[in-house]
Amino acid sequence: MPIRLLFWVLLLGLGFAPAARGQADSAAPLRLDRSAITPRYPAAGQLEGFRNDRHYQYDREVPPPDNPLLRWLDWLWRQLTGFLQGESYRSFWQYVLMAAVAAMVLYFLYRARALDFLFQQRAGEGTLAYVVGQENIHEIDFDEALERVLAQRDYRLATRLLYLKTLKQLTDQELIHWQPNRTNYSYLQELAATPLQPEFERLTRRFEYVWYGDFRIGAEDFGEMREWAHSFSQQLSRR
Structure with missing residues (x-):
């Protein structure tokens, strides 16, 4: 038998062997598991702990925490959330808040002298007749x-x-x-x-x-x- 023909016979045999095994396995009858199942339930105290855990209470009002500081923070958060969701905030106070934040950003940029190109000192209005940040060292006495x-x-x-x-x-x-x-x-x-x-x-x-x-x-x-x-x-x- 030529070597090339022997090679192709071996290759085809290896290719069909897994398929044949797969067909034989799929034809095997299924065995039902009829062993008894023993359900396990959590202890009553553990269930009560889950009921009172704030992390699992999604659809009802969560009771305030026992710690006074956390209770105050919880109250503050509720007030803030109610304010941000209120009609007065959406119609007026959100614009006041945005204007205040913008003013703070501009103030800090001004203090950092990042806006010197906007607040330049004009010649004759300050102590020197040149613009700070645009000096020419060859023209200054x-x-x-x-x-x-x-x-x-x-x-x-x-x-x-x-x-x-x-x-x-x-x-x-x-x-x-x-x-x-x-x-x-x-x-x-x-x-x-x-x-x-x-x-x-x-x-x-x-x-x-x-x-x-x-x-x-x-x-x-x-x-x-x-x-x-x-x-x-x-x-x-x-x-």
Whole structure:
């Protein structure tokens, strides 16, 4: 018998063998299980526990909890749920609530100075004739600007001016590439291979705490910042 023919015979035999067994099994008669069944019932105390369990009571009023604090919270939740489902809330109070939430969001964004592009300071209306956040460090007379804001004891804005002056000094010596939209971290990276980086990082950290963190700063704190900036300026002049 040729080898190829033997191969096909074996393959067909293996294919039909399971089917034949399946047909034989399906033809076997079913045996009914007539063994006795003993039902099991939960104890009476367990049933009572299920009846009183709040997790299983879906279609009737749940009794308040025994704990006074939980009872008060349950009452508060019921009052709130009733108010939110009431006609007065759907017709009027939901709009008041949405307006209050929107006002809170705007307030926190304003405090975080995320809306400075909306609440920009116009030239001539504040302490300086430029818009905070859109300064060009090459057009600011820093000595005059610092004198004006310090006369008004605006130490926060003075800290910003002092930091911008430091950026201008670094730019003039071509140690950093200043751009209005670049981050302070990018300037730190540019100074990473120089001995100026630690002092500049200290100035940057103080500036970000005061300006972006909105930390309070007084004359003494600003004096310390000014000393750091002066020391850093001397390091630059010795290069």
